[in-house]
Amino acid sequence: MSDDKNKEIDQLSGVETTGHEWDGLKELNNPLPRWWVWVFLVTIVWAGWYFVAYPAWPTLSGHTEGSKGYTQFNELRESQDEIRERQQAYLERFNKASFKEILNDRELYAFAMAGGASAFKDNCATCHGTGAAGGKGYPNLIDDDWLWGGKLDDIHQTLQYGIRADNYDTRLSQMPSFGKDKLLTREEIETVTDYVLSLSGAEQTETFEAGHEIFQKNCASCHGEDGKGKHEFGAPNLADAIWLYGGKRADVFETIYVARAGMMPAWGPRLDEPTIRQLTVYLHQLGGGESDEVQAELIDEEAPLPDAGQYNDAPLEAPEYENPEKTVTPAEEEDAASAE
Amino acid sequence: MLQYFEKQERIYPKRVWGTFRKLKWVAMIVTLGIYYLAPFIRWNRGPTAPDQAILIDLENVRAYWFWIEIWPHEVYYITGILILAAIGLFFVTSLFGRVWCGYFCPQTVWTDLFIWVERIFQGDRNARKKLREGPWTFEKVRKLAATHLVWLLIAFCTGGAFVLYFNDAPTLLRDVLALDVSTTVLAFVAGLTFSTYLMAGFAREQVCTYMCPYARFQSAMFDRDTMIIGYDEARGEPRGKHKKGDSWDNRGHCIDCSLCVQVCPMGIDIREGLQMECIACGLCVDACDGVMEKLELPKGLIRYDTENNIQCEKKSSNQSFKFIRPRTIYYTAVMAIVGGIMLYGLLNRSMLDITVIHDRNPLFVQLSGGEIRNGYLLKIQNKTQEHKTYTLSLDGLDSAFIEVRAAKGIDSESIYVPADSVGTYHIFVVADVDPAKPRDITFTLKDDEVQDTYQSKFITRRE
Numbered sequence: 050m051s052d053d054k055n056k057e058i059d060q061l062s063g064v065e066t067t068g069h070e071w072d073g074l075k076e077l078n079n080p081l082p083r084w085w086v087w088v089f090l091v092t093i094v095w096a097g098w099y100f101v102a103y104p105a106w107p108t109l110s111g112h113t114e115g116s117k118g119y120t121q122f123n124e125l126r127e128s129q130d131e132i133r134e135r136q137q138a139y140l141e142r143f144n145k146a147s148f149k150e151i152l153n154d155r156e157l158y159a160f161a162m163a164g165g166a167s168a169f170k171d172n173c174a175t176c177h178g179t180g181a182a183g184g185k186g187y188p189n190l191i192d193d194d195w196l197w198g199g200k201l202d203d204i205h206q207t208l209q210y211g212i213r214a215d216n217y218d219t220r221l222s223q224m225p226s227f228g229k230d231k232l233l234t235r236e237e238i239e240t241v242t243d244y245v246l247s248l249s250g251a252e253q254t255e256t257f258e259a260g261h262e263i264f265q266k267n268c269a270s271c272h273g274e275d276g277k278g279k280h281e282f283g284a285p286n287l288a289d290a291i292w293l294y295g296g297k298r299a300d301v302f303e304t305i306y307v308a309r310a311g312m313m314p315a316w317g318p319r320l321d322e323p324t325i326r327q328l329t330v331y332l333h334q335l336g337g338g339e340s341d342e343v344q345a346e347l348i349d350e351e352a353p354l355p356d357a358g359q360y361n362d363a364p365l366e367a368p369e370y371e372n373p374e375k376t377v378t379p380a381e382e383e384d385a386a387s388a389e
Numbered sequence: 390m391l392q393y394f395e396k397q398e399r400i401y402p403k404r405v406w407g408t409f410r411k412l413k414w415v416a417m418i419v420t421l422g423i424y425y426l427a428p429f430i431r432w433n434r435g436p437t438a439p440d441q442a443i444l445i446d447l448e449n450v451r452a453y454w455f456w457i458e459i460w461p462h463e464v465y466y467i468t469g470i471l472i473l474a475a476i477g478l479f480f481v482t483s484l485f486g487r488v489w490c491g492y493f494c495p496q497t498v499w500t501d502l503f504i505w506v507e508r509i510f511q512g513d514r515n516a517r518k519k520l521r522e523g524p525w526t527f528e529k530v531r532k533l534a535a536t537h538l539v540w541l542l543i544a545f546c547t548g549g550a551f552v553l554y555f556n557d558a559p560t561l562l563r564d565v566l567a568l569d570v571s572t573t574v575l576a577f578v579a580g581l582t583f584s585t586y587l588m589a590g591f592a593r594e595q596v597c598t599y600m601c602p603y604a605r606f607q608s609a610m611f612d613r614d615t616m617i618i619g620y621d622e623a624r625g626e627p628r629g630k631h632k633k634g635d636s637w638d639n640r641g642h643c644i645d646c647s648l649c650v651q652v653c654p655m656g657i658d659i660r661e662g663l664q665m666e667c668i669a670c671g672l673c674v675d676a677c678d679g680v681m682e683k684l685e686l687p688k689g690l691i692r693y694d695t696e697n698n699i700q701c702e703k704k705s706s707n708q709s710f711k712f713i714r715p716r717t718i719y720y721t722a723v724m725a726i727v728g729g730i731m732l733y734g735l736l737n738r739s740m741l742d743i744t745v746i747h748d749r750n751p752l753f754v755q756l757s758g759g760e761i762r763n764g765y766l767l768k769i770q771n772k773t774q775e776h777k778t779y780t781l782s783l784d785g786l787d788s789a790f791i792e793v794r795a796a797k798g799i800d801s802e803s804i805y806v807p808a809d810s811v812g813t814y815h816i817f818v819v820a821d822v823d824p825a826k827p828r829d830i831t832f833t834l835k836d837d838e839v840q841d842t843y844q845s846k847f848i849t850r851r852e
Contacts, residue, residue, distance in 0.1 A: 078392070078393070080392050080393055080394050080395040081393065081394050081395065082394070082395055082397060082595060082599055083394045083395060083396050083397060084397060084592070084595065085394070085599070086394050151796075152796055152797075152798075153796065153797055153798075154796060154797075155796045155797065157796075158795070158796030158797075159796070178750070178751075179750055180748070180749070180750030180751045182750065182751035182754065189754065191751070191754050191764075192754050192755060192756055192757065192762075193756050193757050193758075194756075194757040250759075286757065289757035289758065290755055290756070290757055290758065290759045291755060291756075291757050334794045334815075335794075336754065336762065336764060336794070336817060
């Protein structure tokens with residue numbers, strides 16, 4: 050097949066042409082190195098293997114499965130298993146630790162905060178907001194005001210059993226609808242509204258005395274004589290700056306007239322105990338947590354001990370080895386003295 | 390018939406001795422010596438950091454180079470090094486041609502080493518050629534097997550040395566010898582062993598000709614004052630065979646012995662002029678000078694010189710080498726600026742950096758007593774090798790106090806950050822103030838030695 054006679058050399062570049070010509074332009078032939086072709090063939094073989102090993106071809110009802118059984122779901126499952134395995138190391142310690150121990154251990158604390166933050170966004174943020182700042186009717190969890198108590202155990206109980214939830218142990222209380230059920234007249238409600246507003250700093254009206262009387266008769270049993278509320282009944286503090294359903298006169302009036310009661314599900318049956326405990330620590334540390342014995346003891350703790358840095362296997366301080374040659378017992382000292 | 394694909398023509402570079410060959414050996418010993426041994430240099434940084442002088446610690450995201458330690462956000466130093474390397478390459482190339490290619494490029498160095506091994510087992514150019522083209526005998530198998538075995542050994546050491554830069558070298562070396570290493574390490578060692586074996590054993594000059602982008606664009610740095618490997622055509626031509634005693638009149642000094650072609654690792658004929666393939670290794674200069682010496686002619690028929698000089702000689706005008714040219718000036722300027730910035734950065738590198746990020750949701754919280762509280766995320770980079778306890782204070786807001794929420798009852802006077810790490814704390818600022826526009830506040834974190842400040846806002850109402 051060799052036809053060197055027909056070989057056409059381009060004058061300018063000295064390169065052989067392919068003989069193809071378009072409008073007087075001739076294509077030069079600069080041959081590729083042969084290994085290049087081999088690389089190309091190898092990629093084709095690779096593609097063949099890929100077709101067999103991985104899902105590749107669509108079929109009428111789906112696609113070929115591939116011999117490696119790869120799916121993105123499997124990959125997700127594997128990485129989740131890996132994460133769970135890593136969590137396991139902490140979980141065992143976490144489950145054994147008391148709240149006090151958790152607050153006293155950097156690793157467990159970080160574990161609780163991370164797990165709590167994630168569980169909060171999955172379960173709680175729907176009502177309480179992603180920043181836990183709540184909204185009208187949904188308590189703000191990061192202020193310092195709590196309906197049912199803000200100590201670690203209080204928070205844990207609320208999470209576990211819920212509020213007015215479908216649960217035997219749920220936290221339960223109900224404010225009467227003073228207006229709707231005709232327990233008080235409209236005038237009386239207006240009077241007591243002004244009184245309640247005066248508890249948190251509004252100016253006292255002429256009806257202050259009358260309002261005080263109505264309050265003591267109807268409200269004080271739950272909200273307390275001073276209106277500061279009681280955690281046992283979930284009765285809000287009426288003397289502070291925080292209003293769950295609004296602090297304007299009309300809002301407060303409406304609250305007394307129809308009564309308000311929010312509902313929170315019991316999370317005990319839905320989430321596992323470690324998650325609830327993580328959420329407890331997370332919510333407590335989010336800003337609102339009331340100090341209780343746990344924290345009082347914490348303050349007595351000594352200054353924080355230095356943890357090992359990132360090189361955990363490296364000793365923090367060089368170990369001190371006793372030099373046996375220089376250790377001299379009193380007996381030896383005497384010997385030395387007598388020898389002289 | 391048209392040939393669309395070209396078979397690789399095997400090159401058997403002949404042994405040669407001379408100035409440039411000596412330089413090449415020195416360059417090889419220095420570069421390979423650094424590559425294989427540098428990971429074993431120790432540098433004491435105390436108990437909280439590794440004691441390897443050059444280490445890229447991927448697991449703990451730190452890079453160490455003797456007294457310099459780089460954190461991930463300081464990756465701009467790497468950018469700086471890359472810019473310096475690129476401009477440095479341009480600079481050197483514009484002055485001295487492709488010396489990088491000829492002496493320092495890993496492809497060249499390892500190929501050179503592999504050719505040396507080849508020569509030890511199989512002999513010089515002609516013997517190698519004969520062996521390869523000859524029939525398969527026991528002798529041939531023995532010689533080829535020995536060559537490839539040593540190649541693989543060198544390749545393995547190359548791949549093995551690479552991973553040492555990412556792990557504690559003595560420990561990893563022990564683990565590798567005990568075959569107790571992770572799959573990642575194994576994959577890297579295997580991959581680099583294979584690529585070294587393939588590139589230096591087989592691909593060789595094909596890498597420079599077909600794969601390497603730098604080989605191509607370096608010629609853009611050339612001008613007529615760049616040192617190149619050049620054949621003095623005026624003196625050499627017309628070439629022809631020469632018998633002892635013949636006159637040199639009316640003929641060139643080139644005796645067409647083709648030694649310059651035989652020694653060339655790229656397989657080119659330099660007498661055809663400067664070519665894209667030429668890596669400026671200068672071995673043809675050594676070969677030609679040897680021949681000229683025997684013929685008792687002046688050296689330098691092929692020589693390392695500027696294009697200007699090689700061509701001007703005909704007119705016997707002045708020989709010169711111009712260091713200062715526009716391109717060397719602006720390459721120097723760029724290198725000085727980039728180097729200066731990096732030096733300034735390194736000299737002024739702070740050992741403490743803080744960032745205070747205001748909580749986005751909610752912006753502020755009303756407390757039951759009427760006070761307003763803002764939350765912030767405080768990030769503290771303690772770049773020292775000591776465990777530190779800092780004090781956080783606040784300016785710009787009277788009657789405000791700082792609360793810290795953290796494990797172990799840490800408060801604003803005892804903010805603890807372990808050595809060489811980032812401490813993250815959620816802090817609150819509480820102030821009894823009237824709602825107004827956001828107030829400017831300044832956080833200051835300090836201990837006895839260092840301090841850093843951060844400007845932020847205190848928000849009290851919805852705008």
